[in-house]
Structures are given as structure tokens and as C-alpha cells.
Amino acid sequence: MAWGRSVRFLGRIAVAWVAAWCVMLVVWNALGWNHGELPWIFTFLWFVGLLIALGRGVTHLYRVRTIAGRIDAETLSNRQRRRVEVPHPADEAYALVESVMRDLPDVHEVAAARGGLQVRAVIRGPEHERPRLRGRQMPRLPMDVQTRISATITPADGSCSVMFVCEPDAGAWSDWFNPDRGASLEYVETLVRALTQRLAERRNRERADVRQTTMEKELTAAQLGLLQAQVEPHFLYNTLASAQELVRTDPARADRMLGHLIDYLRRSLPRTDGSLSTLAQELERSTAWLEIMKLRMGERLTVHVDVPAPIADTPMPSMMLQTLVENAIKHGLEPKPGGGGIWIRATLDGPSLSLTVADDGVGFRSEGSGTGIGLKNLRERLRLTYGALATFAIGNNFPHGVAATIMLPTRGVNDRA
Numbered sequence: 001m002a003w004g005r006s007v008r009f010l011g012r013i014a015v016a017w018v019a020a021w022c023v024m025l026v027v028w029n030a031l032g033w034n035h036g037e038l039p040w041i042f043t044f045l046w047f048v049g050l051l052i053a054l055g056r057g058v059t060h061l062y063r064v065r066t067i068a069g070r071i072d073a074e075t076l077s078n079r080q081r082r083r084v085e086v087p088h089p090a091d092e093a094y095a096l097v098e099s100v101m102r103d104l105p106d107v108h109e110v111a112a113a114r115g116g117l118q119v120r121a122v123i124r125g126p127e128h129e130r131p132r133l134r135g136r137q138m139p140r141l142p143m144d145v146q147t148r149i150s151a152t153i154t155p156a157d158g159s160c161s162v163m164f165v166c167e168p169d170a171g172a173w174s175d176w177f178n179p180d181r182g183a184s185l186e187y188v189e190t191l192v193r194a195l196t197q198r199l200a201e202r203r204n205r206e207r208a209d210v211r212q213t214t215m216e217k218e219l220t221a222a223q224l225g226l227l228q229a230q231v232e233p234h235f236l237y238n239t240l241a242s243a244q245e246l247v248r249t250d251p252a253r254a255d256r257m258l259g260h261l262i263d264y265l266r267r268s269l270p271r272t273d274g275s276l277s278t279l280a281q282e283l284e285r286s287t288a289w290l291e292i293m294k295l296r297m298g299e300r301l302t303v304h305v306d307v308p309a310p311i312a313d314t315p316m317p318s319m320m321l322q323t324l325v326e327n328a329i330k331h332g333l334e335p336k337p338g339g340g341g342i343w344i345r346a347t348l349d350g351p352s353l354s355l356t357v358a359d360d361g362v363g364f365r366s367e368g369s370g371t372g373i374g375l376k377n378l379r380e381r382l383r384l385t386y387g388a389l390a391t392f393a394i395g396n397n398f399p400h401g402v403a404a405t406i407m408l409p410t411r412g413v414n415d416r417a
Contacts, residue, residue, distance in 0.1 A: 002071045006061050009076055013057045016176035017050045049177075056179045063182030067189055078175040079167040080188040084195055086162055088202075090117055090155035096202075097151045097162055100194045104149075104187065117153035122146050122169065123187060147183050149191070164191045246296060257295045264288040276385075279346060279353070280312035282321040286344070289322060293329055300339025301329070307346040314346075314353050316408055317385055323374045324357035324404045332361025332401055340401070353410050358403035363396060375404075382406070 024042070061071065068075040086093040091114075098112050098119050110121040124146050146169040154161045166184040168174065243261055246254040267285040283305070294301050325342065333340045340360040347354045375394070382390045389409045397403040 005071050010057050013053050059181045060179035078180045080184045082164045082188050082192045084162045087159045090153050090160045093153050093160045096198050120150045164188050253295045257292050260288050260291040276315040277318040279314045286321050286325045302341040304343045323378050328357055328359040332359040336361045353408045356405045358397045360401040
């Protein structure tokens with residue numbers, strides 16, 4: 001079957017040249033030039049042109065079979081069309097198509113019209129393919145026709161289609177006389193293959209980004225869980241140590257402390273999953289812990305809370321307020337002989353919640369400033385939960401003590417949690 005198509009293809013070329021010869025004879029005789037006899041030079045040029053055309057036809061058949069793996073009417077044509085469906089918007093597909101066409105070898109005169117969603121170019125055959133005579137390159141033959149390529153993007157709903165057209169830069173009538181040696185087929189297949197590769201690379205990058213994002217989310221959740229596991233036993237240990245001490249010295253006060261401890265545990269245990277709590281819940285937890293500390297320190301500790309009711313439901317990570325409260329007691333007020341006070345204030349500052357825990361204790365000391373594991377974990381949890389949207393600052397309180405402030409965003413936190 002392929003041999004039959006090949007013979008018919010070469011026969012069509014020969015018939016076209018014979019028909020052209022007959023037309024030339026009729027015209028010559030009709031004009032009566034040279035007594036109706038055609039000069040031998042025209043016969044010679046016609047014969048040479050026929051041999052060249054047949055040679056190009058054989059080359060055309062060979063390249064078509066090599067490129068497409070088959071010989072049929074579609075692959076033998078000098079003018080090739082291919083449609084590629086692109087699952088991206090038209091502007092993104094336009095950028096891909098333009099880059100693909102500019103990367104073609106021997107491409108010239110690339111004309112891109114973004115508004116019309118069309119790219120055009122001209123391809124000239126490589127110079128090294130032309131023969132050389134006495135070291136000089138032969139001029140381009142009249143039969144060496146340039147190839148025009150064009151790509152048109154047709155938008156659809158969230159996607160688009162790309163139509164590639166490759167054809168010789170000559171009239172359609174020339175296809176009967178001058179096969180393009182498979183150039184149009186080669187270029188259109190190259191364009192389709194290159195665009196398909198670009199789309200595959202883009203899909204692979206998107207999948208890699210999705211996998212990376214998923215891994216980062218899983219890592220963040222694991223890190224938050226680890227930090228939460230480090231923080232909660234830390235506070236629980238200190239509280240139990242205080243309760244144990246009071247059991248020995250004052251059983252009645254120890255009983256009240258155990259009641260507050262039960263309240264503290266009841267409010268603490270459900271939040272070990274790292275999910276967001278609320279300011280009200282964290283304040284209740286810290287208040288229960290402070291009641292335990294007041295039983296331990298007696299008159300040496302005073303507590304001041306200034307948290308407006310309208311902002312009590314603001315979401316925030318669990319145990320952060322507790323971290324600041326414990327640091328204020330442990331590093332500020334317990335070492336101070338006369339004790340002192342602790343202030344918990346919360347305000348809304350535009351789209352952010354400002355939460356401050358201050359004390360009038362001993363302040364920063366050379367042997368320890370209170371920025372150990374608790375505050376280190378607090379900073380890390382803020383980074384993992386909010387990124388750059390949250391800040392933490394700690395400094396001297398006037399006239400004595402330390403003030404620590406957390407700034408949390410009040411919008412968009414549920415998506416990051």
C-alpha cells in the first residue's frame with residue numbers, strides 16, 4: 001500500500017511537469033516564435049527541473065516515512081495543520097507558544113501579536129545544506145522555498161486550543177511541481193512535540209509544588225505538635241511542683257490549689273492538637289494557674305487583668321499566654337523579695353490583636369533573662385502559624401520589670417491554622 005502511494009506521488013510530479021511542458025509547447029507554437037521549434041535550452045532546463053523535482057520527491061517520501069512512520073495523503077502534503085489543546089488560559093498559552101516558536105532552529109522574522117493571539121515566523125533552510133563549488137557556497141535555487149509557520153490561539157472557558165500551520169512560502173499550485181522534502185511535516189511535528197513537552201514540564205512543576213506544599217504543611221503540623229508537647233508538660237511540671245510543696249506546708253491551701261489544678265488541666269488537655277484556641281479560653285487557663293501561684297506566694301503576688309469582652313473570642317494559639325505569664329512569675333516576681341504585680345492587657349490595634357504581659361519584678365538579670373525554651377518555642381510557633389504576620393517583642397517595663405507583647409492578626413488565621 002505504501003509503495004502504491006509512493007509511485008502515485010512521484011507519478012503526479014511527473015504528470016505535472018509533462019503538463020507544464022505541453023502548455024509551454026502550445027504557447028510557443030501559438031506565438032510562432034522561431035518557426036514553432038522550441039530551442040534546445042528550454043528542453044534541457046525542463047528535463048533538469050523534472051529530475052530535480054523527482055529527486056526532491058524521493059527525498060520527500062523518505063523523510064515523511066522517517067518522521068511520521070507512514071505514508072498517506074495527510075503526511076505527504078506540503079501544507080500541515082495540527083491542533084493542540086492547552087489546559088491553561090489564553091495569555092499563558094500565548095507565552096508558551098511564542099517561546100516554542102522562537103526556539104525553532106533557523107527561524108527568522110518572528111512576528112507576535114498578543115492582542116490577536118497569533119504568532120508567525122519564517123524558516124529558512126540551514127546554509128550548510130547547500131552544496132559548495134570550489135570552496136564557495138552555491139546560491140539558493142529557485143526551488144528552495146522558505147517555510148512559513150503560524151500559530152493561532154483560540155480561547156475557551158479556562159483553557160484554549162492552539163492551531164499550528166506550516167506551509168511553503170509559495171502558491172498552492174507549486175505543490176504539484178516542488179515537494180518540500182518533508183520540511184512542513186518536520187516543523188509542525190517539532191512544534192507539537194515542543195509544546196507538549198513544555199506543558200508536561202509545567203504540570204510536573206505544579207505537581208512538585210503541590211507535593212512540596214503538602215510536605216511543608218505536614219512538617220509544620222508535626223513541628224507544632226512537637227512544640228506543643230514540649231510546652232504543656234513544662235507548665236504542668238511547675239504547677240505540680242508547687243502543689244506538692246503546699247501539700248506539705250498547708251493542706252487547706254493545697255486542697256484549693258488542687259481544685260485550681262483540676263480546672264487548669266480541664267482547660268489545657270483538649271488543646272494538645274495544636275489547633276487555635278481563643279483569648280478567653282487562654283485567659284481562663286492562665287487565671288487558673290495564677291490562682292495556684294497566689295496560693296503559693298500569698299500577698300507577694302497581685303494580678304491585674306484588662307481584657308475587653310468584645311475581643312475575648314479572638315483566635316490565638318494555645319499556651320502562648322500561659323508561657324508569658326509563667327515567665328513573668330518565675331523570672332520576674334518569684335526572685336523579688338517583696339513580690340509584685342503582673343498585668344495582662346489585650347487591645348485591638350487595627351487588624352491585629354495586641355496582647356501584653358508585664359510585671360514589676362527584677363527585670364533582666366545577668367544570670368538569666370527569661371528567654372529560654374518557653375520563649376524560643378513561642379517564637380517558633382508564631383512563625384509556623386502566622387509566618388511574618390505575627391510579631392513578638394520583649395523589653396524593659398517602666399520603672400521596673402519586663403513587658404512582653406505579642407501582635408497577632410485577627411483575619412485569615414483559620415486558613416493558616
